[in-house]
Amino acid sequence: MSAAASTVLSSCKVVLAGSIAKKLQTEVADGLKRLSRKPHLVGFLANKDPAAKMYADWTGKTCTENGFDFSLREVDREDLEDAIRTANKETSVDGILVYYPVFNSSRDRTVQFMVDFNKDIEGLSPHLINNMYQNIRFLDPPHNTQKSILPCTPLAMVKILEYLQIYNTILAYGQRLFGRRITVINRSEVVGRPLAALLANDGAEVYSVDVTGVQQFTRGKGLRKQQHEVHDRPDMKMEDALALSDVVISGVPGDKFKVPSALVRDGAVCINFSSEKNFNPDIKEKASIYVPAVGKVTIMILLRNLLRLVQNHPENVAKAGADDS
Amino acid sequence: MSAAASTVLSSCKVVLAGSIAKKLQTEVADGLKRLSRKPHLVGFLANKDPAAKMYADWTGKTCTENGFDFSLREVDREDLEDAIRTANKETSVDGILVYYPVFNSSRDRTVQFMVDFNKDIEGLSPHLINNMYQNIRFLDPPHNTQKSILPCTPLAMVKILEYLQIYNTILAYGQRLFGRRITVINRSEVVGRPLAALLANDGAEVYSVDVTGVQQFTRGKGLRKQQHEVHDRPDMKMEDALALSDVVISGVPGDKFKVPSALVRDGAVCINFSSEKNFNPDIKEKASIYVPAVGKVTIMILLRNLLRLVQNHPENVAKAGADDS
Numbered sequence: 001m002s003a004a005a006s007t008v009l010s011s012c013k014v015v016l017a018g019s020i021a022k023k024l025q026t027e028v029a030d031g032l033k034r035l036s037r038k039p040h041l042v043g044f045l046a047n048k049d050p051a052a053k054m055y056a057d058w059t060g061k062t063c064t065e066n067g068f069d070f071s072l073r074e075v076d077r078e079d080l081e082d083a084i085r086t087a088n089k090e091t092s093v094d095g096i097l098v099y100y101p102v103f104n105s106s107r108d109r110t111v112q113f114m115v116d117f118n119k120d121i122e123g124l125s126p127h128l129i130n131n132m133y134q135n136i137r138f139l140d141p142p143h144n145t146q147k148s149i150l151p152c153t154p155l156a157m158v159k160i161l162e163y164l165q166i167y168n169t170i171l172a173y174g175q176r177l178f179g180r181r182i183t184v185i186n187r188s189e190v191v192g193r194p195l196a197a198l199l200a201n202d203g204a205e206v207y208s209v210d211v212t213g214v215q216q217f218t219r220g221k222g223l224r225k226q227q228h229e230v231h232d233r234p235d236m237k238m239e240d241a242l243a244l245s246d247v248v249i250s251g252v253p254g255d256k257f258k259v260p261s262a263l264v265r266d267g268a269v270c271i272n273f274s275s276e277k278n279f280n281p282d283i284k285e286k287a288s289i290y291v292p293a294v295g296k297v298t299i300m301i302l303l304r305n306l307l308r309l310v311q312n313h314p315e316n317v318a319k320a321g322a323d324d325s
Numbered sequence: 326m327s328a329a330a331s332t333v334l335s336s337c338k339v340v341l342a343g344s345i346a347k348k349l350q351t352e353v354a355d356g357l358k359r360l361s362r363k364p365h366l367v368g369f370l371a372n373k374d375p376a377a378k379m380y381a382d383w384t385g386k387t388c389t390e391n392g393f394d395f396s397l398r399e400v401d402r403e404d405l406e407d408a409i410r411t412a413n414k415e416t417s418v419d420g421i422l423v424y425y426p427v428f429n430s431s432r433d434r435t436v437q438f439m440v441d442f443n444k445d446i447e448g449l450s451p452h453l454i455n456n457m458y459q460n461i462r463f464l465d466p467p468h469n470t471q472k473s474i475l476p477c478t479p480l481a482m483v484k485i486l487e488y489l490q491i492y493n494t495i496l497a498y499g500q501r502l503f504g505r506r507i508t509v510i511n512r513s514e515v516v517g518r519p520l521a522a523l524l525a526n527d528g529a530e531v532y533s534v535d536v537t538g539v540q541q542f543t544r545g546k547g548l549r550k551q552q553h554e555v556h557d558r559p560d561m562k563m564e565d566a567l568a569l570s571d572v573v574i575s576g577v578p579g580d581k582f583k584v585p586s587a588l589v590r591d592g593a594v595c596i597n598f599s600s601e602k603n604f605n606p607d608i609k610e611k612a613s614i615y616v617p618a619v620g621k622v623t624i625m626i627l628l629r630n631l632l633r634l635v636q637n638h639p640e641n642v643a644k645a646g647a648d649d650s
Contacts, residue, residue: 011503011528011548013496165493171338171613178336178613179571179592203336203592203613221591222610223336246504246571266546267504267528285547288496288503288528 012284017296020163024300025066031307032067034317039310040069041095041121042087046077052099059097062299068306077102081114088116095121095306109189118312121305123151124190132194135201135227137174139312146312149305153273154195156297157249158202164269164289166247167202175223178203183241185209185259186251191273195249200228207233207241214241239263247271250278261286337609342621345488349625350391356632357392359642364635365394366420366446367412371402377424384422387624393631402427406439413441420446420631434514443637446630448476449515457519460526460552462499464637471637474630478598479520481622482574483527489594489614491572492527500548503528508566510534510575510584516598517576525553532558532566539566564588572596575603586611 032039041063045056056072063070075083080102087093096119100108117125123132131137131148138144150158161167167176182199186192187210196208200217206228208215214236219225242248242263250259251273261283264270271291272278283290310316357364366388370381381397388395400408405427412418421444425433442450448457456462456473463469475483486492492501507524511517512535521533525542531553533540539561544550567573567588575584576598586608589595596616597603608615635641 011497011500015495163495165490165495168490168613170340170488170490172336175336175613179590179594205591265504266530269504288493288500 012287013289014284015164015289015291017160017291017294020160020291021296021300023163024159024297024304028066028300028303028307031304031311035307035310036316038067038069039094039306040071040092041097041306042093043070043072044080044083044087044096044098045072045074046080046102047099049099049101056099059299059302063303066303068303080111084111084114088114088119093119094310095119097121097302117149118309120149121152121302121309123149123155123305129194132201133197133227135174147308149308150198151190151194152298152301152305153191153251153294154198155305156294156301157195157271157273158198159301160271160291160294160297161199161247164291166269171203174201175203178223180204180247181207181245182247182249183207183209183238183245184249185238185257185278186274187212187215188251191251197228207236207245209238209241214238242268250274252278259283337612338614339609340489340614340616342485342616342619345485345616346621346625348488349484349622349629353391353625353628353632356629356636360632360635361641363392363394364419364631365396365417366422366631367418368395368397369405369408369412369421369423370397370399371405371427372424374424374426381424384624384627388628391628393628405436409436409439413439413444418444419635420444422446422627442474443634445474446477446627446634448474448480448630454519457526458522458552460499472633474633475523476515476519477623477626477630478516478576478619479523480630481619481626482520482596482598483523484626485596485616485619485622486524486572489616491594496528499526500528503548505529505572506532506570507572507574508532508534508563508570510563510573510582510603511577511599512537512540513576520574522553532561532570534563534566539563567593575599577603584608 043056043059045052060070060072073083084096087096096115098111102108102111112124113126115125117127120128128149132150137148139146139148166180169176171178177199182204184192184196184206187208196206196217200206200219203219203223206217208217214233216231216233217228219228245265245268247269248259248264249271253274255276257278258280259278261280264286266286267288269289270279270283270287273294368381368384370377385395385397398408409421412421421440423436427433427436437449438451440450442452445453453474457475462473464471464473491505496503502524507529509517509521509531512533521531521542525531525544528544528548531542533542539558541556541558542553544553570590570593572594573584573589574596578599580601582603583605584603586605589611591611592613594614595604595608595612598619
């Protein structure tokens with residue numbers, strides 16, 4: 001390899017999800033110490049997909065390793081809704097996690113809506129998702145002591161962007177992405193669209209890209225709006241969004257789609273959340289920072305959300321100093 | 326004032342130089358504690374300008390308040406060069422500061438070049454300025470123990486951009502502006518041009534603007550170059566540079582020039598280093614951060630440069646722990 005080529009590689013910093021997850025893990029461990037009991041997560045497996053079973057086992061292992069109780073309930077998919085209703089009422093259950101896809105249709109969305117929002121660690125139930133879209137950050141306004149739960153992968157992305165110093169802590173909370181332009185490729189209901197909304201609510205100008213075209217999510221000039229608005233941008237293609245963007249986040253499923261490296265701005269921050277790699281290896285010749293995967297951060301966010309749900313009930317939090325005894 | 330208007334104002338964070346200077350002041354005080362003696366700065370006043378006298382008095386006061394010795398030597402301007410040669414040789418003189426303008430012509434540049442670089446706290450003598458342009462960061466390569474001295478106002482700007490988290494500490498040292506686009510309005514030999522070079526050497530794409538047009542300072546795609554290169558951009562006007570820039574730094578003397586707020590990007594960081602305000606008040610409706618003046622940071626950089634010059638001589642640094650006795 002020539003000296004020039006090695007210089008090229010060294011200008012891109014590759015950041016692994018494991019490094020980012022560590023800080024969250026410490027935060028979760030500290031929170032856990034202050035609780036009077038172990039939180040209990042129940043996972044529902046209602047399909048025969050070996051990948052879902054593997055993910056369930058990984059969740060269980062991560063829970064146990066981090067001091068949470070975990071039970072897996074395997075049920076027939078036609079019994080799933082009843083099983084969730086039961087768990088919603090059980091006081092011994094703090095959090096509910098369903099392994100999707102179950103029906104692999106819009107019925108999965110109905111299942112998500114059935115989880116009591118007080119036990120919804122994925123942040124996808126109607127009350128929580130509405131709070132997110134409307135930029136309402138607490139469950140108990142106007143007291144604002146109980147933070148609302150945000151969807152896992154979008155919140156994981158926020159934590160990644162905080163770690164990467166894309167959030168500017170000099171700015172006021174809720175405005176720390178002001179001045180940033182971010183392209184999000186994927187506009188699914190569970191990740192891409194909530195993510196675009198969340199980043200725009202924090203002040204970014206977001207270009208949300210999918211096969212149907214480009215939409216712009218923004219709080220407007222000088223962040224005049226309290227929450228984001230969405231505008232169709234029929235005048236823009238993905239390449240126009242990329243040319244403008246400091247940050248490119250991509251999560252297109254499958255191995256067919258690749259972000260064309262040549263269209264990415266020199267020095268952009270690139271993050272992949274697809275299980276396949278959405279960026280080609282030569283992205284390292286363009287990007288200032290590249291995050292190839294985010295799964296390890298997402299799972300720590302699951303635990304952090306569970307912790308937060310438990311903390312929202314003051315009777316679960318030990319009195320100050322109790323953890324020192 | 327309507328609620329909407331108050332929202333507008335709150336989205337711009339105004340950062341005063343005093344807040345930024347505080348951190349530097351602490352750093353300087355800590356360094357001073359480790360010295361075996363007080364550093365001595367000599368100021369040369371060779372004009373009859375009351376403004377220069379006021380600045381000299383302010384320098385003296387700041388030196389004294391921060392634990393430095395200061396002497397003012399008032400000389401006839403025709404005797405100035407001899408007086409500098411004398412001070413260059415005096416072991417009791419650690420730093421030399423000349424209050425410009427003296428001749429108000431290119432002869433002032435000759436005077437600057439006469440200051441021994443070991444005593445040049447302004448960082449404008451040939452050896453130091455050449456190091457800066459060539460991105461050579463130490464005085465003693467390959468040992469690299471003695472940092473080169475950078476010109477005051479450009480270095481003050483770096484410290485301001487670090488404080489504002491425009492430098493991303495996730496990235497490797499020397500590349501922390503990679504991905505940033507910065508417009509610098511002013512291309513003087515003492516501030517604007519060295520500043521553009523310094524920021525480009527740290528990885529930024531810099532648009533240097535003056536009445537003659539736009540030049541681009543850059544280390545190229547993926548920071549392939551070790552130091553910046555300069556390209557004329559006859560295809561660009563100031564408005565094109567502003568439309569691309571995350572950061573706008575302006576230092577045009579006099580009160581005639583104003584950066585047109587309408588051309589500044591929404592959410593840009595705006596910094597004024599002119600003694601007059603180069604930005605109109607309505608910049609706060611556009612910018613995410615606005616720094617209206619930088620003088621208090623620049624003077625702390627003067628002291629920091631002086632400290633560094635003294636620290637470059639190991640005999641001046643007390644042995645570890647000596648400051649605790």
